[in-house]
Amino acid sequence: MTALLDRPATDAPPGPSRAPHPFRVELLRGLAPWAGLALFLTLAWALIAKSATWQGSWSETTVALRMAGVMLGGPLALAAGCWQGARERRRRTDELRASTARGPLAQFMTAALPLALWVLAVYAATVGAALLACAPYASPGGLAPTVFLSTGAVLVACTLTGHVVGARLPWRLTAPVLAVAAFGTFGLSMNASGVAGLLGPIPEYAPDFELLAWWHPLLTAGWFLSLASTAVLAHAACRRWSALITLAAAATTALVLSGTGDTMTHRDPRAGQQVCTTTTTPQICVNATRAALLPEVTKALSGLTDRLKGVGNLPARFEDLPRRSHADEAELPTLTPYGWTVVRGKIADHDRYAWEAAMQMVEADCANPQAPGRVEIADRAVVRYLAPTDPQDSMREHRFESARAADDQAELRRLTAEQKAYDHLRTMSTADRRAWLTRYFAPADRCARTESEVPAL
Amino acid sequence: MTTMTRPTTGTGAVQVSGLTVRHRRTTALDGVDLDFGTGVHGLLGPNGAGKTSLIRVLATVARPTGGRVELFGGDLTAPRTLRDARRRLGYLPQDFGYYPGFTVREFVAYVAWLKEMPADTTPAAVERAVARVGLADRIDAKIRTLSGGMVRRVGIAQAVVNAPQLLLLDEPTAGLDPEQRVEFRSLLRELGEEATVIVSTHLVEDVAAACTDVTLIERGRVAYRGTPQSLAALGRDGDESDGNTTERGYTAALRAHRTHLTGGGQA
Amino acid sequence: MTSFALYARSRALPTTLAAFAAATLFTLWAATRPETYVDPQRRIPLLALAPLLATSAIGVSLHQYAQELDRTAARPWWRLRLAHLLALTALAALLLAMAVPGHSQEFGAVAMVRNILGATGITAAAAVLVGARLSWLPTLLYFGAVFLSYSAPHLRTATVWTWSMQPGPQRAAWAVAMTAFVVGGALYVAVGTRRERERS
Numbered sequence: 016m017t018a019l020l021d022r023p024a025t026d027a028p029p030g031p032s033r034a035p036h037p038f039r040v041e042l043l044r045g046l047a048p049w050a051g052l053a054l055f056l057t058l059a060w061a062l063i064a065k066s067a068t069w070q071g072s073w074s075e076t077t078v079a080l081r082m083a084g085v086m087l088g089g090p091l092a093l094a095a096g097c098w099q100g101a102r103e104r105r106r107r108t109d110e111l112r113a114s115t116a117r118g119p120l121a122q123f124m125t126a127a128l129p130l131a132l133w134v135l136a137v138y139a140a141t142v143g144a145a146l147l148a149c150a151p152y153a154s155p156g157g158l159a160p161t162v163f164l165s166t167g168a169v170l171v172a173c174t175l176t177g178h179v180v181g182a183r184l185p186w187r188l189t190a191p192v193l194a195v196a197a198f199g200t201f202g203l204s205m206n207a208s209g210v211a212g213l214l215g216p217i218p219e220y221a222p223d224f225e226l227l228a229w230w231h232p233l234l235t236a237g238w239f240l241s242l243a244s245t246a247v248l249a250h251a252a253c254r255r256w257s258a259l260i261t262l263a264a265a266a267t268t269a270l271v272l273s274g275t276g277d278t279m280t281h282r283d284p285r286a287g288q289q290v291c292t293t294t295t296t297p298q299i300c301v302n303a304t305r306a307a308l309l310p311e312v313t314k315a316l317s318g319l320t321d322r323l324k325g326v327g328n329l330p331a332r333f334e335d336l337p338r339r340s341h342a343d344e345a346e347l348p349t350l351t352p353y354g355w356t357v358v359r360g361k362i363a364d365h366d367r368y369a370w371e372a373a374m375q376m377v378e379a380d381c382a383n384p385q386a387p388g389r390v391e392i393a394d395r396a397v398v399r400y401l402a403p404t405d406p407q408d409s410m411r412e413h414r415f416e417s418a419r420a421a422d423d424q425a426e427l428r429r430l431t432a433e434q435k436a437y438d439h440l441r442t443m444s445t446a447d448r449r450a451w452l453t454r455y456f457a458p459a460d461r462c463a464r465t466e467s468e469v470p471a472l
Numbered sequence: 473m474t475t476m477t478r479p480t481t482g483t484g485a486v487q488v489s490g491l492t493v494r495h496r497r498t499t500a501l502d503g504v505d506l507d508f509g510t511g512v513h514g515l516l517g518p519n520g521a522g523k524t525s526l527i528r529v530l531a532t533v534a535r536p537t538g539g540r541v542e543l544f545g546g547d548l549t550a551p552r553t554l555r556d557a558r559r560r561l562g563y564l565p566q567d568f569g570y571y572p573g574f575t576v577r578e579f580v581a582y583v584a585w586l587k588e589m590p591a592d593t594t595p596a597a598v599e600r601a602v603a604r605v606g607l608a609d610r611i612d613a614k615i616r617t618l619s620g621g622m623v624r625r626v627g628i629a630q631a632v633v634n635a636p637q638l639l640l641l642d643e644p645t646a647g648l649d650p651e652q653r654v655e656f657r658s659l660l661r662e663l664g665e666e667a668t669v670i671v672s673t674h675l676v677e678d679v680a681a682a683c684t685d686v687t688l689i690e691r692g693r694v695a696y697r698g699t700p701q702s703l704a705a706l707g708r709d710g711d712e713s714d715g716n717t718t719e720r721g722y723t724a725a726l727r728a729h730r731t732h733l734t735g736g737g738q739a
Numbered sequence: 740m741t742s743f744a745l746y747a748r749s750r751a752l753p754t755t756l757a758a759f760a761a762a763t764l765f766t767l768w769a770a771t772r773p774e775t776y777v778d779p780q781r782r783i784p785l786l787a788l789a790p791l792l793a794t795s796a797i798g799v800s801l802h803q804y805a806q807e808l809d810r811t812a813a814r815p816w817w818r819l820r821l822a823h824l825l826a827l828t829a830l831a832a833l834l835l836a837m838a839v840p841g842h843s844q845e846f847g848a849v850a851m852v853r854n855i856l857g858a859t860g861i862t863a864a865a866a867v868l869v870g871a872r873l874s875w876l877p878t879l880l881y882f883g884a885v886f887l888s889y890s891a892p893h894l895r896t897a898t899v900w901t902w903s904m905q906p907g908p909q910r911a912a913w914a915v916a917m918t919a920f921v922v923g924g925a926l927y928v929a930v931g932t933r934r935e936r937e938r939s
Binding site for chain 1: 751758784787788791796798799802872873875876880883884887888892893894900
Binding site for chain 1: 559582
C-alpha cells in the first residue's frame with residue numbers, strides 16, 4: 016500500500032527543520048486515506064444509484080444521507096477502526112509503545128482520530144455534494160442539518176469503538192464480524208419500533224409530512240459519542256474510573272432518548288397546505304412541500320386542461336393534500352415517492368401522468384368501482400379523449416385481438432361500442448362537445464351515477 | 473556462585489535486587505541482583521536464559537513477579553517516576569515492530585513523540601539519530617523499501633533518538649552484516665561513554681569488542697559477571713580446539729555455573 | 740489425513756468453520772422466526788449478512804502465515820488452492836442453504852447459494868488484489884451499497900448490478916454470480932493471494 020499523499024523525498028526542504036507530528040503522519044500514511052477513499056466510493060455509488068429518489072426534496076436528501084452514512088459508513092468505520100486498533104499487535108509495535116512515556120490515551124487518540132477525521136471529512140464532502148446536487152430541484156424547507164452532525168458523530172463513535180475492539184481482540188476475523196454485526200444491528204434498529212428504534216442511529220419517521228425535531232439528532236449523537244467515549248476511556252485512560260462518568264452520560268442520554276417517542280417529530284406545517292394555479296380549470300394544486308413542481312405539473316396537464324376549456328361542472332381543483340378529496344375536487348395523481356413519477360424536478364412521462372389525472376377526474380375513488388355499462392363506456396371515451404396516449408392504443412389493439420382470437424362476442428361488442436363512443440366524442444363540434452362534457456360532469460356524486468345521468472354518445 | 477563483581481562506574485542507573493519473573497509455570501528470572509552504571513554492559517546467555525525477560529523488565533514493559541527494580545534511583549511503582557524513567561530510556565525490542573508505510577524520519581519522529589521529547593528539539597534529534605546509524609541518505613525513504621539490516625538500524629535510531637541515559641538493546645546486531653556490526657560496535661562504545669547501555673546478544677564477539685562489562689545469565693540466574701577480558705581469561709584455561717578465547721570463556725563459565733547449580737543442589 | 744489436518748491448521752480453518760457455524764445458526768434463528776417465515780422479503784438482509792460472514796471467513800482463511808516458505812514448496816499449490824476454495828464454498832453454501840427453510844425460489848435457499856458463490860468470487864479476487872486479510876472489505880462495501888440502493892427505480896430491473904438482491908432463479912443474476920465465482924476463483928487458484936510483506 017502506498018499512501019495517497021506520498022511525495023517523493025526530493026520535495027523535502029533541506030535541513031533539520033521538520034519532523035512531522037505523529038498526528039499528521041497518521042493522517043497521511045497507512046490506512047486512513049484508503050479508508051476515506053473506500054468510504055467515498057461506496058457512498059458515491061449508493062447515493063448516485065438512488066439519486067432520483069432524493070434529488071428534489073430536502074427531506075428525502077436528509078434521510079438518504081443519514082441512511083447511507085450510517086448503514087455504509089458505520090460498518091466501514093468500525094472495520095477500519097478495528098483494523099487500525101489491531102495494528103500495534105499486527106506490526107508488533109505494542110512492545111515499543113509500552114516502554115514510552117506518552118500516556119496511553121494520547122497514543123490512542125493520535126492513532127485513532129486521524130481515521131475518524133478522514134471518515135468525517137469524506138462524509139462532510141459527500142453531504143456537501145449531495146446538497147448541491149439536490150438544490151436545483153428542491154422546494155425550500157425540510158432540511159435538517161443536525162442530522163448530518165448526528166451521522167458524523169455516529170461515524171466517529173464507530174471508528175473509536177472499532178479501534179478499542181481491534182486493540183482488545185486483535186484477530187483477523189474481528190473486523191469483518193464487527194462490520195457485518197453493525198450492518199445487521201443498525202438495520203434491525205431502523206425497522207424496530209419503540210425504544211430500540213429510538214436508540215438506533217436512524218430513528219424512523221415519515222419525511223413526507225413530518226419534520227424531525229432539531230435537537231433529536233443531537234441526542235442521538237450524544238448517545239453514540241458517550242458510549243464510544245466510555246469504551247475509549249475504559250480501554251486507554253490512566254484513570255479508568257473516568258469511564259463511569261461517560262457511562263452515566265450515556266445512560267442519561269439513553270433515558271432521555273427513549274422518552275422522546277412523540278416529541279421526536281412534529282407535523283410539517285407545509286404538508287397541510289398547497290399551492291395552486293389560478294389560470295386553469297380545474298385548478299392544479301401541488302402540496303406546499305413540493306411547491307417547486309407546480310409549473311412542471313401544470314405543463315404535464317396542459318393538454319388535459321386545454322381540452323377542458325369552456326366545459327362546466329368540472330371539479331374545482333386537483334388537490335394534493337394528505338386527506339380524501341372533497342366532492343368538488345379530484346385527486347392529483349401522486350408525485351411521490353420521488354424517482355418514479357418525478358425524476359429530478361421533471362415528470363418522467365407526461366402522457367401517462369395526464370392519463371392518471373383524467374382517470375382521477377372520471378373514476379373517482381369509489382367503493383364499488385364497477386360502473387353500469389353505459390357509464391363505463393362514456394368514462395372510457397372521456398379518459399381517452401382527455402389523455403390520448405400510445406400505450407392505451409396498443410393495449411386496446413391487444414384486447415381486440417385476443418377477443419377475436421377467443422371469439423368473445425360480448426367483449427368484441429363492448430370494445431366496438433367503446434370505439435364508437437370515442438369516435439363520436441372526438442368528431443363532435445367543439446361547442447357540442449363542451450356541452451356534452453358539461454352534462455357528463457354534472458352528477459355531484461360520481462360513485463352513484465345511473466345510466467340516465469350520463470348523456471348518450 | 474562464580475560472580476565476580478566489578479565496581480560499577482557512577483551512581484548506577486539501574487539497580488536490581490532479588491528480581492524474579494515468572495511466566496505461568498516457567499521462571500524466567502530467579503532472584504537476580506544486578507546494578508549497571510555508565511558503560512556498555514553485555515548480557516550473554518543461551519536461548520531462553522532470561523536475557524529478554526530482564527531487558528523487558530528494565531524497559532518497564534514487563535512487571536517483575538518479585539524483587540525490586542530502580543531506574544535512575546527511582547522506584548517504578550510510582551507513576552511519576554515510571555514516566556520520568558520512560559522519558560530517559562531507549563529500547564530496541566528483540567522483535568522490533570515498525571510501520572512499513574512510514575518514512576524513516578516519520579517513524580523516528582513518532583517514537584520521539586512517544587518519548588515525550590520537546591517538539592522544538594525533535595527535528596534535529598531525529599536527523600542526528602538517523603545519521604548515527606548511517607541512514608541519513610534514506611531518511612525520507614519508506615521503511616518498507618529498506619533491507620532487513622537497514623530496518624534493524626532504524627530500530628537503533630529510534631532507541632537513541634532521545635539521547636537516552638539508559639539504552640536497552642535486545643539482540644541489536646541480528647541482521648546486520650559484518651561491516652555494519654563493526655560500525656555498530658563503535659556506536660555502542662560512543663554511547664556508553666555517557667549512558668548506561670545494556671546489550672543483550674548471543675554473539676560473544678560483540679561483547680568482546682564493545683562491552684566494558686559482561687553479565688552471563690543462565691536459567692534465570694547470573695552465572696558470571698566481569699570484564700570481557702576476565703571472561704576470555706577463563707577460556708584460556710580450557711579446551712583450545714575451537715573458537716576464540718572469549719567464546720571458550722563463555723562456555724567455561726556456563727559449564728562452571730551448571731556444575732555449581734547441580735553440585736549445590738546435592739550438597 | 741495428518742498432512743490434511745496440518746494444512747487445515749496452517750490456514751486457521753477451525754476458526755473458519757466456527758464462523759460458518761455461527762453464520763448458520765444465526766441465519767437459522769432469524770429465518771425461522773414467525774414473521775420472517777411468512778414474509779420472504781424479510782429474508783433479504785439475511786441473504787446479505789450470512790454470505791458476507793461466511794465469505795469473510797473464507798477470505799481470511801486464504802491467508803498464508805508463511806508465504807515465502809509456501810512458495811518454495813515443491814507441491815503444486817494450485818491444486819490445494821482449488822480444493823481449499825471449492826471445499827469451503829461448497830460447505831458454506833450447503834450449510835447456509837439449509838439455514839433458510841421455506842420457499843426456496845423467493846429469497847430462499849437458491850438466492851443464498853447464488854450470493855455465496857458471487858461473494859466468494861469477489862472475495863477471492865480481492866485476496867489476490869489486496870491480500871487475504873482485507874479480502875472481505877470489497878465484498879462488504881459492494882453488498883452494502885447494493886443493499887442500500889437496489890430499491891431505486893431504475894435498479895430494480897438492473898439485474899447485473901443488483902444480482903445479490905434478486906429473489907432467486909433469475910438467470911442474469913446467476914450468470915453474474917457464477918462469473919464472479921469462476922473469474923475470482925480462477926484468479927486466486929492461478930495467482931494465489933497478494934504477497935503481504937509484514938511478518939505475521
